[in-house]
Amino acid sequence: MPLLRAVLPDVDPVVHATLPLRERIRIAATFWADNGFGTPRYVHLVYILKVTVWYSLGGLLIISATSDLGGLGNIDQWWKEPVVYQKAVAWTVLMEVVGFGGAWGPLCAHFKPFTGGARYWLRPGTIRVAPWRWVPGTAGDSRTLVDIALYAALLVSLATAVVWQGDRVPAALAAGAAVLLVVNGLRDSIVFLAARGEQYLPALVFTAILDGADLVIAAKVLIVTVWIGAGFSKFGLHFANVIPPMVSNAPFVPGTFARRLHYKDAPDDLRPSKLSWGLAHFGGTCVEILTPLVLLFSTNETVTLLAVGVMVSFHLFITMTFPLAVPLEWNVLFAFLAVFLFWGHHASDGYALSDFSEPWLLALIAAALLTCPVIGNLRPDKVSFLPSMRQYAGNWASAVWAFSPGAEEKMSRLDLPAPPMTDQLMALLKYDRPTAEQCMSLIAGWRSLHSQGRGLFSVLIDRYDDIDQRTVREGEFMSNWVRGWNFGDGHLHDERMIAAIQARVGFEPGELIVVFVESQPVHKRVQEYRVIDAALGVIERGTWRVADAVAQQPWLPDGPIPLEVTWRAEAASGVTSEVTT
Structure with missing residues (x-):
């Protein structure tokens, strides 16, 4: 790959946009097999510098300077001290929950700016989705000053733990950070998940009690x-x-x-x-x-x-x-x-x-x-x-979005701290719009190389005659743009997020269609999908066999994989009816 220039498929971007969806997926998938995302090498160098200088060396300097252990010159004498574990965890959680860790930069559709995270979660009015609406004090889908204060308090507690002078992180400080992480997560699940709370919350609790x-x-x-x-x-x-x-x-x-x-x-x-x-x-x-x-x-x-x-x-x-x-x-x-x-x-x-x-x-x-x-x-x-x-096991809840011609422009009604992804690409790599669109299409190829991609595209192709004219987007990248973060979790951009967008944008029926699939349960051989119309809600549910998905080529040359519809809404009249196949 060139150091400063991205690599794209050898197809004129204007012509590429007119091709049928399956042909665009074939081009993207075969290109990805040989080139990956085609990312300029300087992007990887930026990631290497971030993880080696900012995260690793920066973390070691802070730990050594604040833990009464000694400098980096005698690290061999103190690297095994428990406070190193405590502060390494706190430093990592801080980097993650700010938005400087995973899901940062161009490889996560943060093209320009590179950071989501705090840019969204310190901004009133951005979309938030509580994991359980029945929890008191978590209703609503808009970030308020309360959310901002809770998030800021979490950042302060983690930063304080990192720079605390002494031979251990105080139990009360670790406990406070743990409580704030949970409370933030109850208000908006994305904050908890971005902090990788499932792994680091127990470590904070251990610091507090052990x-x-x-x-x-x-x-x-x-x-x-x-x-x-x-x-x-x-x-x-x-x-x-x-x-x-x-x-x-x-x-x-x-x-x-x-x-x-x-x-x-x-x-x-x-x-x-x-x-x-x-x-x-x-x-x-x-x-x-x-x-x-x-x-x-x-x-x-x-x-x-x-x-x-x-x-x-x-x-x-x-x-x-x-x-x-x-x-x-x-x-x-x-x-x-x-x-x-x-x-x-x-x-x-x-x-x-x-x-x-x-x-x-x-x-x-x-x-x-x-x-x-x-x-x-x-x-x-x-x-x-x-x-x-x-x-990274491949068994993910996932989604693809399909906008009717011109409907994606309505997303500009959202008050977000970053422009649409195609505009970001145009700013970062100086692309024209057709070239930026071609670059974005490569993510459809990436998704199709995974098992759930064949099912998601099967539903779109089977259900919508106008799919070749629609703009198709990867749901995970849309979550990065709309909510500031994603790490492969389709739950972050399911019908709850779509409803929050709809309340702000107001799509007409059919303008935004989202096909969502749930992860495969360990004891079943199928995955359950649902079709979401932004204006109407869920309009179809069904399943596909995972074995059928993995047996097919990414671009579905033999047509969509078999789908079993378990329920479908009469969208035109709003009346639902059971469908058997």
Whole structure:
């Protein structure tokens, strides 16, 4: 890839816009297989500088300067101190919840400006969506001064924890940050999820209630739960489809030959190859389940050191692929914590599970950590895929949006701190509008390379005769623009967000159609979809078999996959009727 210039498909952008949707998806998918997003290399350099200088070095400087430990010159004498864990977590949460961590920058559709997060959550009137409307004091969908004050208080509490002078973060300060994170999340789920609260909230709680060996052992149980939960989520048919587009987007993969090895027969057959299947389930599933178990129970220093090396390599590999959600800080932290927790505090030195002071409390902690993953895998409609520990497993709630000609312009009625994504691209890369639109179409190709993409596009193609004339957008990118953040969670841009947009914009029936699909439950072979008309609400529900989706090519050359409609509304009259197929 060029250092300063993006790469695009070799099709005239004006001609590209006139092609049928399936042909545009074919062009985008085959292009992605060879080039990924086509991102200029300077963008990756910016990410590298952010994670190495700002996050890693900046974090170490703050920790060493404020923890009575000594400077970086004698880091070998203090890197194992518990306060390093406490402050590393607080620093990471602060970076994430401000919007400087994952979901930052051009690889998450923040083209110009690069940051969402605080730019939205410190702005009155922006859209917020409470996870449970029945919780008192959370009604409404508009950010108020109360929300801004709560969010600002969270930032202050985390910043104070980071710079607190002493050999530990005070329990009251950690508890305050934890409470504020929960309260913010009850008002707007996106703040909690952006902070990666499902992983860092327990760490804040441990800081508040535990000390010494108990803190370290509980932290071990937490990170092992995250690893194993993610590994378990990779069972099934989805994850093998994640590897090829992720590797294709990795800037350090040399040439198209290496990228094409991950597909059956690129560019004609873009289903995952046996190599991708092996990377997915041996390099992914097995590593994330077996290696953490070794770390948790090993008392042999050599075995532990080898297992630590495996997990560090695992996280560095993910970091080097620059996946679209760009969870770089998360991977760097987890690579460090693998060393800190299991090598720096080896089980044979008094940090084994059996060394926890109150076994009943450790059992309670483990049960609490498993609650969301268990419920989320059985009822993914009730729990975000992040607390369900299904990070980057391919089994996501997702959505695509389809605007009728000219209808997308109505989105300008929203009061947002960033312009539409095509305008951002035009400002960042000096594109004209047709070229910016062509660049945006590449995300449809990325989505189609994943299992749920074939189903989402099947619904659009099967249900709407005018789909070739519509503007199709990726729901995750729309969430980044409208709400300031997303990390693969379709719940953040489901019918609740669409209703909030509709209240401000006022689409006519048919102008904005959203096809939404829920994650696959662990005990079912289907995914449930629904069609949302912004003006009418949900107008159709149905299912498709996951096996049918993964068997098809991304651009659906044989037509839409089989769909089973379970309910459909008579949209014209507002009367609903049951449909059987």
